[in-house]
Amino acid sequence: MTAVTVLAAGSGLAFVFYGVLCLASPSMQAEFVRFGLERFRVTTGVLEVLAGVGLLVGLRWSPALWLSSGGVALLMLGVVVMRVALGDRLGAIAPALILFVVNGYLFWRSLTAA
Numbered sequence: 556m557t558a559v560t561v562l563a564a565g566s567g568l569a570f571v572f573y574g575v576l577c578l579a580s581p582s583m584q585a586e587f588v589r590f591g592l593e594r595f596r597v598t599t600g601v602l603e604v605l606a607g608v609g610l611l612v613g614l615r616w617s618p619a620l621w622l623s624s625g626g627v628a629l630l631m632l633g634v635v636v637m638r639v640a641l642g643d644r645l646g647a648i649a650p651a652l653i654l655f656v657v658n659g660y661l662f663w664r665s666l667t668a669a
Contacts, residue, residue, distance in 0.1 A: 559664050562657050563610050563620060569654065570607030570627060574600045590637060606630075610661070617665055624661035631655035 577583050577600030587596040606623045613620025634651040 559661060560614060563614055563624070563661055566624075566627065566654060566657050566661065567607045567610030567613075570603045570610065572607075574603030574605075574607060576600075577603055590641070602626075602630075613665070617668065621662055621665035624658045624665060628655055628658040628662050631658060 577587075577596060584593070584596060587593045587599075592599075606627045609619045609623030610627070613623055631651045631654045635648060635655055638648045638651060
């Protein structure tokens with residue numbers, strides 16, 4: 556099992572989980588209100604679930620891996636920037652930062668493997 560496989564599977568499962576939380580969790584709903592993005596919560600949740608599934612599909616079909624990892628990396632970069640701008644602590648920023656780095660790496664590896 557390669558590092559790409561482990562990272563893609565872990566990130567894929569995390570995004571399916573976070574996407575479902577985004578759609579169903581009152582605390583995630585409150586976060587979107589705090590960010591001023593409540594009208595994008597459902598769209599974000601659906602896209603996170605789709606991206607998570609895309610990362611898992613990407614384990615067998617490489618175009619899904621570069622598309623999903625690239626999209627997720629951009630999304631997580633936006634979350635990091637937004638959380639920094641809101642003055643969040645490093646502990647709150649760390650998950651998005653880690654997922655940005657992981658998916659940026661997956662995106663780079665999926666492009667160089669082609």
